[in-house]
Amino acid sequence: MSVGRESLVTTDPGPGIAARARGGRPWIVAVVLLAAIVALLVVTSRPSDYTPLSTENSTDTGTRALAQILRQHHVEVTQIDRLSRAGIADPAATTVVVANPELLTSGQLGSLADYPGDLVLLGADDSAFAALGLPVETALGFLPEVADAACQDPDAVAAGEVRVDHLGVRATAGGDVTVCFAQRDGAGAMARVEDGARTLTVIASTGLVTNGRLADLGHAALALRVTGRHPDLVWYVADGFDPTLLTWAGDDAGGGSGDGGVGRETLSELEASPDFLPPGTGTALYALGLALVFAAIWRGRRFGALVREPMPVVVRSSEATRGRARLYRRARATGRSAAALRAATATRIARRIGVPRTAGRADLVESIRRATGRSTAEIEALLYGAPPADDAALLTLLTALDALESEVHRP
Amino acid sequence: MYLTGWTVALAALGAVPAALSQSRGVAFAWMLGVALLALLDAWLAPRTATVGVRREAPASVRLTEPTSTRLVAGHVGGRRRVRGVLRDAWQPSAGAARTRHRFDLGPGEAATFATAMRPTRRGDRHAGPVTIRTAGPLRLAGRQRSVEVPARLRVLPEFASRKHLPSRLKRLREIDGSTAVRLKGAGSEFDSMREYVIGDDVRAIDWRSTARRGEVLVRTFRPERDRRVLIAIDCARQSAARVGDAPRLDASIEAALLLAALASRAGDRVQATAFDRSERARAAATGEQIMPLLAEALATVEPSLLEPDWPALLRLAQSRVSQRALVVLLTTVDTSATDSGLLDAVAALQRHHQVLVASVEDPEVAEMAAGRDDAAAAYAAGAAARALLEREAVAAQLRRLGAEVVLAAPDSLAPDVTDRYLALKAAGRL
Known part of the structure; x- marks a missing residue:
């Protein structure tokens, strides 16, 4: 093709990478510094926790104070966000605390019923009581009031008197259970059952273990004595989103748990979470999210600058x-x-x-x-x-x- | 540098290993790998300076008519084949439809691409830079750089009123034909002698020539020719106001073009000027050569936000036309005419010339004057009536000075002005 080759215009060669790097040195230093600061902040920051009854929560509704005191007394406090991560080595030397029992699934309640070690429930729920075989029922108090121990339980007697909230427990007819701190209308703050080797404790008035009230009355004494019996403490706050089951050593494969002979301690996290989505969906979405960055660069890169055009004024003659x-x-x-x-x-x-x-x-x-x-x-x-x-x-x-x-x- | 959709697809494919391994680390590593691969591909892509470009734009095009500009791209450096895309950027109102062109050039090869255009605004449309993208061997990324290649497309006025030209030319010929048998009088001048044929007016017989030649001869006449017509287009403040979709100036330009086309065919000498405080454009030629000159001159005239300087126009007219002429002022007739000096200028011009003042009327004001729906419409009707009365008063003043006044909607301004010109010509008032 015959083209006037000498009349063709070409682009400037540009300054080149090395020259550009020299020119933009302050910028490069600034970007690296910023990245380092951000990385440092990300690594050192801890997500703040406002979940009620969580041991990480330092507000009035949390239980961080209790956990700190227990740690000072050499109790190993572990908070788990999935029940399957409990990984209890020795049930005889471990106390399991479960907050919000009303949010547990029936499968989880079954695994708790099978658990041979000490169990403390923070809160009250009739279906949980039924599943665990506790001869108690929830009772609603009229007004919060301070109540004496009024029972033979040594922990309760040591505590003296505690404040009983609206929600309490009452013994069902013929049940072998100790209900302490009963209000005048019979709703008690605490119930305890000695079930062979293990002790099941219900603290219905959850307010007494929180940071806000721990220092009042005999709350600290009761909370520390109930939760600090063993050198290990597993703390679980049920949130309704975790369907996994409790795991502990010695819960062997064939061991009468009735869940198809699969040993619970051998369950991987994958198998213990009966999710609706196939495994790996989250990671795939993460990868697609990263791919979105490429898509943004792909669409965001302009094919040459916009061309400016002076526009006329628009004034209507009317x-x-x-x-x-x-x-x-x-x-x-x-x-x-x-x-x-x-x-x-x-x-x-x-x-x-x-x-x-x-x-x-x-x-x-x-x-x-x-x-x-x-x-x-x-x-x-x-x-x-x-x-x-x-x-x-x-x-x-x-x-x-x-x-x-x-x-x-x-x- | 730029990325292609393939890079995104490859990055999205990373979801598969990420899902299988269930490790965010794998996903992250995959993305890092894709990024490195894209960088490598961009580095391997040929330099954009391998491609040389040149623009070939047509000199001018009439508004709303399609045209196309050409972009020549040639391989000018190295021995590697180069693939990529070119963007032929133009100002938005140039109406370039497809500005991206794919190219695939071997060493020494060249290709020509056409960019179709349909301009949407009068005036000079300038080209933007040509952006060159050269693709890397993996098609994941490439290099991108822009180069300024100046080019200009002159968009001439639409001259939509040319559809009125044939009927006006016919009218012109009618005047022409009727004067052939008409007595000598106003608006006509002696043309030639010819033999009497039955039907001719006997009063046209020239007895002296008849006696000399021995056969009956009649005098024929033709309309006046070689009259001067000066068209002055006001492109000052008022011409920027929009009537309908277009500024007043556009209607004035249409009227000027139609009048110039007709007057030049009628044998008159036409010259035109666009002015605000000074002359912005000018065209003068004998015969029909005026048309391309006028279109070219008026193409780039834009309304300016200045007051018109009427005394300056007066001096301009005096220097341009020495004989009696028809001075057509394409301006706006409203109350500001008294302050701006339009009346004084018309009075001064009318002393030596015939003045025709033409103004675009806003149909919206007439609509407002006819509003009867509610109280708001009634007040609008009152305001519109007031505006029309004021304009009418100025028009009456102009008429008293002896000037012809044409007030018309934008679409009918051009035919109305030419009709008035024909009427003046027939009456011999030029």
């Missing part, structure tokens, strides 16, 4: 007239509007019937009278009458002027 109309309206200038409309009508009629512009008022009225047949007084009133008083009168006048104009015929 703008001034519209402005005047708004002024008339705001000022309710019926007189001015009517005068203009009357003059315009008179001019149009005069042009149509051939009255010269120089003709006087009387001549015009006479000519219109002859053209329409209306009376002089009527025409006078229409074209030269008093200004209308309000909007309605203005509209009426307008209609009358239109009617007059339509009646005018060329003589």
Whole structure:
């Protein structure tokens, strides 16, 4: 192809990577520094926890104070967010604390019932009591009140008196259970069952273990004695999103748990979470999220700069007239509007019937009278009458002027 | 550098190993690998300077008519084959439809691409830079760089009113034909002698020539020719206001073009000027050569936000036309005419010339004047009536000075002005 090769224009070669790096050194240093600071912050920061009854929560509703005191007394406190991560080595030397038992699934309650070690429930729920074989039921107190131990349990006696909240427990008929800190109407703050080798404790008034109330009355004594019996403490706050089951050593494969012979401690996290989505979905979504960055660069890179174009001003020619109309309206200038409309009508009629512009008022009225047949007084009133008083009168006048104009015929 | 969709697809494919391994580390490593691969591909891509480009734009095009500009791309460096995409950027109102062109050039090869255009605004449309993307061997990424290749497309006025030209030319010929049998009088001048044929007006017989030649001869006449027509287009403040979709100036330009086309065919000498405080454009030629000159000159005239300087126009007219002429002022007739000096200028011009003042009327104001729906419409009608009365008063003043006044909607301004010109010509008032 014959092309004038010498007339072709090429792009500038550009400064090159090395030159650009030299020129942008401060920027590179700044970006690296910023990345380092962000990384440091990410690594050192701990997500704040506001879950009630969580040992990480340092607000009034949390239980961090209790966990700290227990740790000072050499109790190993472990908070788990999935029940399957408990991994209890020795049930005989471990206390399991479960908060919010009403959020546990029936499978989880079954695994708790099978658990041979000590168990503490923070909260009260009838279905949980039934599953665990506790002969108690929930009872609603009327008002919070302070109650004495009033039972033979050594922990309760040591605590003396505690505050009982609305929610309490009451022994069912014929059950072998110790209910302590009973209110006058029978709702107790704590219930305890010695079930062979293990002790099941229910603390229905969960308020007494929280940071806010731990220092009051005998709360600290009760909480520490109940949870600090063993050197290991597993703390689980049920949230309703975790369907996994409790695991502990010695819960062997065939061991009467009735779940198809799969040993719980051998379950991987994958198998213990009967999720609705296939495994790995989360990671795949994470990868797709990262791929989105590439998509953003792909679509965001502009194919050359936009071309600027000076645009003309846009002012409508009727703008001034519209402005005047708004002024008339705001000022309710019926007189001015009517005068203009009357003059315009008179001019149009005069042009149509051939009255010269120089003709006087009387001549015009006479000519219109002859053209329409209306009376002089009527025409006078229409074209030269008093200004209308309000909007309605203005509209009426307008209609009358239109009617007059339509009646005018060329003589 | 730029990325292609393939990079994104490859990155999205990383979801498979990530799902299988259930490790975010794997996903992250995959993305890092894709990024490195894309960087490598961009580095391997040929330099954009391998491709040289040149623009070939047509000189001018009429508004709303399609055209196309050409972009020549040639391989000018190295021995590697180069693939990629070119973007032929133009200002938006140039109406370039497909600005991206794929190319695949071997060493020494060249290719020509056409970019179809349909301009949407009058004036000079300028080209933007040409952006060159060269693709890497893996098609994941490439290099991108822009180069300025200046080019200009002049968009001439639409001249939509040329559809009125045939009927006006016919009218012109009618005037022409009727004067052949008409007595000598206003608006006509002696043309030639010819033999009497039955039907000719006997009063046209030239007895002296008949006696000399021995056969009956009649004098024929033709309309006046070689009259001067000066068209002055006001491109000041008022011409920027929009009537309908277009500024007043566009309607004035249409009227000027139609009048110039007709007057030049009628044998008159036309010159045109666009002015605000000074002359912005000018065209003068004898005969029909005026048309391309006028279109070219008026193409780039834009409304300026200045007051028109009418005394300056007066001096301009005096220096341009010495004989009696028809001075057509394409401007705006409203109350500002008294302050701006339009009336004084028309009075001064009318002393030596015939003045025709043409103004675009806003149909919206007429609509407002007819509004009867509610109180707001009634006040609008009042305001519109006031505006029309004021304009009418100025028009009457202009008429009293002896000037012709044409007030018309944008679409009918051009035919109305030419009709008035024909009427003046027939009446011999030029």
